[in-house]
Amino acid sequence: MNPVDLYMLAGIAITLIALYAALTRAHLFWKVLAINLMGTGIFLILLAAPSRRTPEIADPLPQAMVLTGIVVAVAATALALGIALRVIARSDLPFLPDGDEDDPDSPGSTGEASR
Amino acid sequence: MTPFELWSTVVIFGPLLASVVALSARPALLRAGLVLGSLSALVGSAGLWRAVILYGPGRHLLGGWGQPLGIELWIDGFGVAMLAVTALVGALTSLYANSYFGDLSELSVRESPAGRGARFFAPLWLLLWTALNGIYLSADLFNLYVTLEILGLSAAAIVTLAVSRQATVAGMRYLLVSLIGSLLYLLGVALLYVQYGTLSLEGLAAIGPSGPIPAIALAAMTVGMAAKTALFPFHAWLPPAHAGAPAPGSAILSALVVKGSFFILVRLWFSVYGGGSPEGLVLLGVLGSGAILWGSVLALRQVSLKRLIAYSTVAQLGYLFVMFPLLIPEPGLWNADAWTGGLLLAISHALAKAAMFLAAGNMSYAVAQDRLTAISGVAHRLPMSFFAFGVGGLSLAGLPPSAGFVGKWLLLRSAFETAHWIWIAVIAVGGLLTIAYVLKVLRYALDRDEAPEDFRPVPRRMEWAAALLALAAMALGVRALELVELLLVGGPFPW
Amino acid sequence: MTALGLLLDASVVLLLVALATRLLLTRHLFEAIVLFVSYGLTLSLAWVRLGAPNIALAEAALGAGVTGALFLNTYQRLAERIGDGAKSPLLEDDGSQDPPSWFKGLLGGGVILLGLGAGWALIGAGRRPAFLPHEIAARLPETGVQNPVTGVLLNFRGYDTLLEIAVLVAAMAGVWSLDRGSRRFGRARGEPDEDPVLHALTRFAVPVTVVTAVYLTWVGSTEPGGAFQAGSLLAGAGVLLTVAGILPPPTAASRPVRAMVAGGMAGFVLAGIAVLPLTGQFLHYPEGWAYPMILGIEALLTVSIAVVLVELFVDVPAVPEPDPALESIDPSGDPLGRALRGGEDS
Incomplete structure (x- = not known):
């Protein structure tokens, strides 16, 4: 097996594990961590697969894309953590309140404080 | 320099430079930024409209390279129509926002969180505008990803400008959905690049993606974009976010932002994948039907004004997906009625929904809350906003001569031609439900004979902005032919 | 291997x-x-x-x-x-808020299936011969730089990099718009410095970092490096200076800070527009101008990125105590009406 394949498979695994965690961990910080990891998994796929195809020449385009992606991830993380801190300031809990948003009788939809 | 190169530069980088001006956050410059952004968007999209009609689709090779080395802008009827409606809604909403947030710089609330946030509405909104215009002209997979991220971050930040706990929670949820959606899109981009070694939409369309990797890529991108468009059943984040944002923000989010990811879905499924798979198109149509019915029923049940309008957005977005299965009745053919009908609905929804949210913003501005029971009698004090809400709602329901009517009629005609009775039934039932929930609001607003006592006067400009948008939604139906002509430039398969 | x-x-x-x-x-x-x-x-x-x-x-x-x-x-x-x-x-x-196990199971199953499918497809799929790397290598001399990644970032796909800066500015504006408490990171300027270790570290590390950052920006056209790496190094120096109290913490209220945050983006756009009459296309550098323009843009971006990163780091919103006055602002959508009326009850 080509060692580059290993990185590509790791990329798939990390992307999907992180996607799972982003959807199943309720704590906001883990959601943000998971989103960061999901990005890095995609970067691994992006960088490993083309270098597998043309080993004789490095492809600078995926490298440029990954660099852009890293900066975007930092920006998104900063904003997400800022808003998460404000959620905590308002409700004292690091979770998004549960409740059926589709139900007009639920507290969330009428504007009454639910806590 | 061709007109395409000139006007596409104006329409994208005008709002971007305006955001720099607005970032200085002095009240006079906030206004200057909004004016500069609105003017460049209006002038730029008008210039592109003219160019597209005269010369057909055009391009702008950024950096002078062209695909596959560089990034191209692709200017066709669909993109220009979206640019134009964004410019119109955006300019009137900017006018509205200037009054809405204007008070804050003068009053004692300036140092309150709401006041602080208000200073950043203009730069955030101008960046968002740049991103939308960028999406409508982009012909590059990765470039679309970067614009999507500008869109997502600025949109979530605009929701949290309303400082309440509900808005903060809604903004957080919106940001998370948006980030995960963008990453699913990026996963698709990575897979397509791995397979084909190009990022150009045109290059991919020429290759004709098929096989397992492109299929997984399309699935990932579709789920990501559907989540950002709030397609049923991914809609749960939308009502709290759109209802929780400050009124001009609600209008922008509901009328414009969701159309950005919808645009990308149309480009991917038709322009790049040449229709994808028929089963996939039907599935999208079924989800759209689900959205129409579920969203309308829930809109009817809401007790707060902005929530009702937000659920109506969930429902109206469903129509745009009913277009998908109708567009390709059989392989190799496409139905022009479905194309123009579906997109006219997208455009008229933008105008009508912005009018309704701004009108609702006026009503709750006046009585300081937005429960339906609280706005009773408000029609007597705010006849113009009442009118704007009603006209916008009727356009949404598809009453003639509105653009909504023309769009629905074209969509229905395409369904009749191909004998798709089930879609016809859905469109018809959805229209009735729309009338029902619009009337519900109007009934509350007219409820009492006397006006509410505890009433804060609404600036004239805010009333005018809502009314003009509603009139535009109606008038567009009269001039629909020109829009149809524009939408057919390039069509769904421009390459 | x-x-x-x-x-x-x-x-x-x-x-x-x-x-x-x-x-x-x-x-x-x-x-x-x-x-x-x-x-x-x-x-x-x-x-x-x-x-x-x-x-x-x-x-x-x-x-x-x-x-x-x-x-x-x-x-x-x-x-x-x-x-x-x-x-x-x-x-x-403690995981008590996590979604129910049927959801986890369903999602987990789906994710595993997707992973197996994608892995199988990626390993097995036939590939078209890559043309783009060769094309980039062939035309790199026209970009004015020798580092192919810099060539892609600032010439071939300069538009993406411009929008990437816009993402940073959008996040910055978003963070600025969030309310924050009075507590800030770092101390005010002029306050006596109590930590000799920190002070010594700053004295030593900051000049080295700044020199390295300048070098990285300059070298980015030929070797690994460039505005983003240099900007983050410079940001490290900025954070040290702020924490040590030598620089005042940057704030949204400070006009130079706002100018530096928006300056990189503005300079980049203006450069792109300036060449429009000469070459007809946005960011299409005239012949012979590519290298100096790229260097100038990179220098501007380095400063902008550094300031944004320091600001994002130092200006993390504090966690204020829940404010009852805020909660009484009409949560259902229009904070203004209520805020302007002094927060009375409905």
């Missing part, structure tokens, strides 16, 4: 997956953050192995460095709020 190389690659990959899994499963926030930083550093190693030193630099500086610092900073805020030694769901997630 030698056996030793294969062994190294295999261990890096295993370590990456293990760290990722562990940090997503753990219930302790501090542990997760530390694991995240280790993950980022391991990832830098992976980028080196994949022949991407540009990215290894950026990953270490931004991915592990700045992002890790953002998380630690936020953690610090929460820990202060709770007080020493107290247990709180803020820092120890």
Whole structure:
């Protein structure tokens, strides 16, 4: 097996594990961590697969894309953590309140404080 | 320099430079930024409209390279129509926002969180505008990803400008959905690049993606974009976010932002994948039907004004997906009625929904809350906003001569031609439900004979902005032919 | 590829997956953050192995460095709020709020299927011969720079890089718009410096960092490096100076800070527009001008990026106590009406 394949498979695994965690961990910080990891998994796929195809020449385009992606991830993380801190300031809990948003009788939809 | 190169530069980088001006956050410059952004968007999209009609689709090779080395802008009827409606809604909403947030710089609330946030509405909104215009002209997979991220971050930040706990929670949820959606899109981009070694939409369309990797890529991108468009059943984040944002923000989010990811879905499924798979198109149509019915029923049940309008957005977005299965009745053919009908609905929804949210913003501005029971009698004090809400709602329901009517009629005609009775039934039932929930609001607003006592006067400009948008939604139906002509430039398969 | 190389690659990959899994499963926030930083550093190693030193630099500086610092900073805020030694769901997630197990099972099954499908497809799929790397190599001399990644970032796909700066500015504006408490990181200027170690470190590290950053910007046209790596290094120096109280913490209220944040983006756009009458296309550099223009843009971007990163790090919104006056603002959508009326009840 080509060692580059290993990185590509790791990329798939990390992307999907992180996607799972982003959807199943309720704590906001883990959601943000998971989103960061999901990005890095995609970067691994992006960088490993083309270098597998043309080993004789490095492809600078995926490298440029990954660099852009890293900066975007930092920006998104900063904003997400800022808003998460404000959620905590308002409700004292690091979770998004549960409740059926589709139900007009639920507290969330009428504007009454639910806590 | 061709007109395409000139006007596409104006329409994208005008709002971007305006955001720099607005970032200085002095009240006079906030206004200057909004004016500069609105003017460049209006002038730029008008210039592109003219160019597209005269010369057909055009391009702008950024950096002078062209695909596959560089990034191209692709200017066709669909993109220009979206640019134009964004410019119109955006300019009137900017006018509205200037009054809405204007008070804050003068009053004692300036140092309150709401006041602080208000200073950043203009730069955030101008960046968002740049991103939308960028999406409508982009012909590059990765470039679309970067614009999507500008869109997502600025949109979530605009929701949290309303400082309440509900808005903060809604903004957080919106940001998370948006980030995960963008990453699913990026996963698709990575897979397509791995397979084909190009990022150009045109290059991919020429290759004709098929096989397992492109299929997984399309699935990932579709789920990501559907989540950002709030397609049923991914809609749960939308009502709290759109209802929780400050009124001009609600209008922008509901009328414009969701159309950005919808645009990308149309480009991917038709322009790049040449229709994808028929089963996939039907599935999208079924989800759209689900959205129409579920969203309308829930809109009817809401007790707060902005929530009702937000659920109506969930429902109206469903129509745009009913277009998908109708567009390709059989392989190799496409139905022009479905194309123009579906997109006219997208455009008229933008105008009508912005009018309704701004009108609702006026009503709750006046009585300081937005429960339906609280706005009773408000029609007597705010006849113009009442009118704007009603006209916008009727356009949404598809009453003639509105653009909504023309769009629905074209969509229905395409369904009749191909004998798709089930879609016809859905469109018809959805229209009735729309009338029902619009009337519900109007009934509350007219409820009492006397006006509410505890009433804060609404600036004239805010009333005018809502009314003009509603009139535009109606008038567009009269001039629909020109829009149809524009939408057919390039069509769904421009390459 | 030698056996030793294969062994190294295999261990890096295993370590990456293990760290990722562990940090997503753990219930302790501090542990997760530390694991995240280790993950980022391991990832830098992976980028080196994949022949991407540009990215290894950026990953270490931004991915592990700045992002890790953002998380630690936020953690610090929460820990202060709770007080020493107290247990709180803020820092120890017991999972009680997680979705029900049927949802987890369904999602997990779907994710595993998708992973197997994607892995199988990616390993097995036939590939078209790549044309783009050769094309980029052939036309690189026209870009005015020798580092192909810089060529892509600032010439071939300069528009993407411009929009990427817009993403940073959007995040910055968003963070500025959030309310924050009075407590700020760092001390006011002129306050006596109590920490001799910090002071000595600053004296030593800042000049070295600034010189390295200038070098990285300049060298980016030929070697690994460039505005983003240099900007994050410079940001490190800025954070040290702020923490040591030598520089005042930057704020949204300070006009020079706002000018520097928006300046990189504005300069980039204006450069793109300035060439429009000459060449007809946005960002199409006239012949002979590509190198000086790219260098100028990179220098502007370095400063902008550094200021944004310092600002994002230092200006983490504090966690204010819940404010009853705020909660009474009409939560159902129109905060203004209520705010302007002095927050009376409905």
